[in-house]
Amino acid sequence: MLQLLLCLSAQAHESEPGLKSYVLPPTEAAVMRRRLRWAGAAGIAAGGLWFFAAGDSLGAGDPATLLTGVGLIATTGALIGGSYAVLDPREPTMDWEASGPPIRLNLSPGGTTTIGENVPYGGSLELAPRFTLGPDVQFIAQGALRGDFGERVEVDPRPQSDFAPALTQRVWGADLSPELRWYLEGMDFRLRPTLLTRYSTTTFANGSSRKLERQAWMPLTVGVRFYISARQRFGLYLGPRWDSLRWSDGGEWQERELDFGPIYGQAFYSINRPHMRLPGGWVGASRLRISYEQSNFDGQAFDFGAVVGFFGPAAAEYAMQLRRPGWDSGVQLGLGVSGTQGGQVNLSIGWNTQPFGVTQ
Amino acid sequence: MSLTFLALLSCEQPECARPAYHRAECRVQAENVLARLQTSEGVELRFQDARGSRVDSGSSDSWSADSWSTTGMLRNQQDGPVIARIATLGNFRLSIQTEQSTTLSLVLDNVDPRIPPLEGEVSSSGLRRELKLDLEPGVSWVVGELPDSLCSGAFRLAAAGDIQTNPLQFRQIIDSLHTEASQAVAAGEPLLGLVLLGDISEHSEPDELTQVLELLASSPVPVAVIPGNHDVYASSDAVFNRLVGPGNLSFDLCSARVALFDTGSGSLAPSIEGRLPEIFDGQQPHLIAGVHHPPMPGNTSGGWSDELSAATLLAEFTQAGGELILAGHVHERLEMLDGPVPQVVVGTLGADQVEVDPDYGYLRVSVQEQLSWCFVPVSASGSPGASRPPPEDCLSVTP
CATH class of the missing domain: 3.60.21.10 (Metallo-dependent phosphatases)
Structure with missing residues (x-):
């Protein structure tokens, strides 16, 4: 699989919109997609083989389900890209496109059909301003604040319990994940040390309560992104993870200790659609992005049948950036769905600008 | 997690009104339902916490039978005894309530063989005990306790x-x-x-x-x-x-x-x-x-x-x-x-x-x-x- 990934990088040419123009002949894009498809299939096969050959070991560095998840994103991406190439074989480059906005608000609707229960709306404020440090280097000051807009309430379903509330919980937290990117020939390397922190307050059925602090430290997370065609990208991140857990019942917190945790990984594929003229003189550029994350830190595992807890969330997001002619920034709207149990919808609105320090 | 669309499309219902036993919460409901049983003769059996919730200190009659606990599973059989499978190890307790005098055949499974013979016991084999209980109106108890x-x-x-x-x-x-x-x-x-x-x-x-x-x-x-x-x-x-x-x-x-x-x-x-x-x-x-x-x-x-x-x-x-x-x-x-x-x-x-x-x-x-x-x-x-x-x-x- 590594060899196939290196082949991917060998064929791509220039890089990031906003920094450089990008040219890749459609024939080479087809070759890239074919390699992505084979790399994905190899990942799925390697993950399955590792899982069964290692005897379900699930050790801290066990990459079995990560390989499978990355492989699925690569294969699905290649299929989406191939289908799109039939409609638009030239894939001309664009001078601006939908991408990660420097500031974004997210909203995850809540709601439940269960009497007496409450699933709160959740939201986050993400900041990711980009700074161009040189022709091939970018720094993204990335972080987020996230939390529930209310309390999760779960009733006791036992027939002898009067369906009284059994659990009340509220979760909030912060992400810190600054990223440094080096643009190379047809790909970019990324270094993204990450710290995730979540606080939760739980009130139990007997009225007692507990505060928890969970942290996932991932200081060595590295990533790579390949240019599959002028408007298609595939990327992945990987790194070790250390966890800490401490709690308090209102008094002092314990000492923080770090334990080696499960391997962290993420894969994504994105395809940008060309500009569309919209009513009112607006121009829209949209992007479909599918992703997989090997982490159940926020409890959004993708479970099916007896396959429980092995896979993290898989997600799809359709985003559209809207600009008026002459603007060098625009509003970006997004609609996302996570393939977790029950599904999770995410709505977002952001403001997308050129990187700071960029020379046009 | 989010059942947003279901919430928009349907009326509110009690938890697990639409049973989905792949969900842990619905299994909690199921295991509690199955820890209590009413027979066609109107006899109600309930598994109880063996620690008991005492109404008053003293004899075993003073344990509360108002509720029940997931310490076992009860199953009715057509033309056969009631099966009570004890889920715990060691001590166990079953409350049996009836409003009229009657006889109950009861098979207890997963009983520690070292527990002394139970009231009404007619046979025992391995982890199984068979009981024939003559019940009077009120609450009776089947209590198994390991020897001290x-x-x-x-x-x-x-x-x-x-x-x-x-x-x-x-x-x-x-x-x-x-x-x-x-x-x-x-x-x-x-x-x-x-x-x-x-x-x-x-x-x-x-x-x-x-x-x-x-x-x-x-x-x-x-x-x-x-x-x-x-x-x-x-x-x-x-x-x-x-x-x-x-x-x-x-x-x-x-x-x-x-x-x-x-x-x-x-x-x-x-x-x-x-x-x-x-x-x-x-x-x-x-x-x-x-x-x-x-x-x-x-x-x-x-x-x-x-x-x-x-x-x-x-x-x-x-x-x-x-x-x-x-x-x-x-x-x-x-x-x-x-x-x-x-x-x-x-x-x-x-x-x-x-x-x-x-x-x-x-x-x-x-x-x-x-x-x-x-x-x-x-x-x-x-x-x-x-x-x-x-x-x-x-x-x-x-x-």
Whole structure:
């Protein structure tokens, strides 16, 4: 699989919109997609083989389900890209496109059909301003604040319990994940040390309560992104993870200790659609992005049948950036769905600008 | 998590009004429904917490029968006795209420053979007792209690999980428990039970569960069983609860409080999570927990779908003075001593391990002033492991 990934990088040419123009002949894009498809299939096969050959070991560095998840994103991406190439074989480059906005608000609707229960709306404020440090280097000051807009309430379903509330919980937290990117020939390397922190307050059925602090430290997370065609990208991140857990019942917190945790990984594929003229003189550029994350830190595992807890969330997001002619920034709207149990919808609105320090 | 669209499209309903037994919360409801039974003669049976909720101190008649507890599972049979499968180890208690004089035939399964004959007992065999009870209006009790001599000192538990597609290997392990029980008596540490840590089937099929229940009938000691992810993914039938019993149960066993949890869906049921302080609350000097999915992610990159649920369990267990978490899911033996409490993984009852010489066996937990544990290998027939030390040599969990 590594060899196939290196082949991917060998064929791509220039890089990031906003920094450089990008040219890749459609024939080479087809070759890239074919390699992505084979790399994905190899990942799925390697993950399955590792899982069964290692005897379900699930050790801290066990990459079995990560390989499978990355492989699925690569294969699905290649299929989406191939289908799109039939409609638009030239894939001309664009001078601006939908991408990660420097500031974004997210909203995850809540709601439940269960009497007496409450699933709160959740939201986050993400900041990711980009700074161009040189022709091939970018720094993204990335972080987020996230939390529930209310309390999760779960009733006791036992027939002898009067369906009284059994659990009340509220979760909030912060992400810190600054990223440094080096643009190379047809790909970019990324270094993204990450710290995730979540606080939760739980009130139990007997009225007692507990505060928890969970942290996932991932200081060595590295990533790579390949240019599959002028408007298609595939990327992945990987790194070790250390966890800490401490709690308090209102008094002092314990000492923080770090334990080696499960391997962290993420894969994504994105395809940008060309500009569309919209009513009112607006121009829209949209992007479909599918992703997989090997982490159940926020409890959004993708479970099916007896396959429980092995896979993290898989997600799809359709985003559209809207600009008026002459603007060098625009509003970006997004609609996302996570393939977790029950599904999770995410709505977002952001403001997308050129990187700071960029020379046009 | 989010059922937003369902919420928009449908009216509110009580929890699990649309049964979905692949959800842990609906299994909590099922196991509680199945711990109570009304017969066609109007006799109502309820499993009760063996610790009892005393209305007044004194005779057994003063225990409260107002509620019930998931310490067993009740099943009516057409033209046959009522079956009461005890889910816990050691002591148990059943309340029986009737408004008229009647006779009840009752079969109790999974009863410790050392419990003295019960009132109305007409026969006993292995872990089974048959009772014929003449009931008067009011509340009657069936109470099983281990002799004080068994609880006067140290004792042993056996624990392991993950049978899946290999019930014949599990049969050998059940056979070896007879040797374990004899040796335990000789060592002055009677073996009081086996804890099965989930994945007793591969596909949640009734036939698979029935086959394991048949094997359990030949165990020398009672068996407490919790489900794993392979046992509870059928959505339309609470098959594990219906055939085996509750997946969430807690009980006192001599000097230990034992709390077992259904983590087959990769998390605790929210209502169980909300009752953790009550579940762990007890007067016993020792506290042991059993789950299928190990709650420490450090050595298990998969397992819990919701890491917050695992963290809550760890925090409450540690805060309550918990000493040992037993787990399955991973098909090998692992010992994790880095976290807040020691955790031992023993998914070694027969599920595929790929190795030429599979590491099958069970964990022996000695409950003395301090807890200690070691691994007793039970090699597969014909494997090179047949040359391993005999079962009396208990191995370190860390291979």
